Amino acid sequence: MHRRRRRPGSAWRARSPRAGRAPSGNAKARFNLANELHHRHEYQAALILYRDAAALAPDFADAHFNLALTCEQLELVEEAQRHWRRYLDLDPTGGWAAIAREHLGGTTR
Numbered sequence: 001m002h003r004r005r006r007r008p009g010s011a012w013r014a015r016s017p018r019a020g021r022a023p024s025g026n027a028k029a030r031f032n033l034a035n036e037l038h039h040r041h042e043y044q045a046a047l048i049l050y051r052d053a054a055a056l057a058p059d060f061a062d063a064h065f066n067l068a069l070t071c072e073q074l075e076l077v078e079e080a081q082r083h084w085r086r087y088l089d090l091d092p093t094g095g096w097a098a099i100a101r102e103h104l105g106g107t108t109r
Contacts (some may be wrong), residue, residue: 027057034066043073044106054083061090067101 034049050067064087070096071080084100095096 004067008071021045026054027060027063030056031063031066034070038070043070046070047074047076054086059090061087062065065096068100068103 004045012021030049031053034046034053037043037049038046046065047070050063050070054067057063065084068080069082071083072076081104084104087100088097088104
């Protein structure tokens with residue numbers, strides 16, 4: 001599988017094998033499209049698709065991570081915090097967990 005690499009903290013993140021269960025095809029398709037929209041700075045459209053992906057596959061950690069980032073960019077702070085926490089519930093020791101904790105201000109409530 002070819003994965004694009006981005007710098008930490010960027011809004012796109014490749015699927016981690018430890019990050020929750022594999023999403024359904026529909027969730028993954030929405031997630032991938034949301035990544036493309038986000039990359040083009042179409043944040044509102046990406047937000048809708050990340051929400052869909054997270055709703056279709058609640059254990060899809062990457063969807064929660066990217067949804068949290070997008071919510072922050074759109075100043076949806078409370079929603080972002082919920083998704084940071086959900087990401088940490090799903091992948092508490094993953095390589096991106098420290099970034100999620102930073103966005104929560106170091107807390108994991």
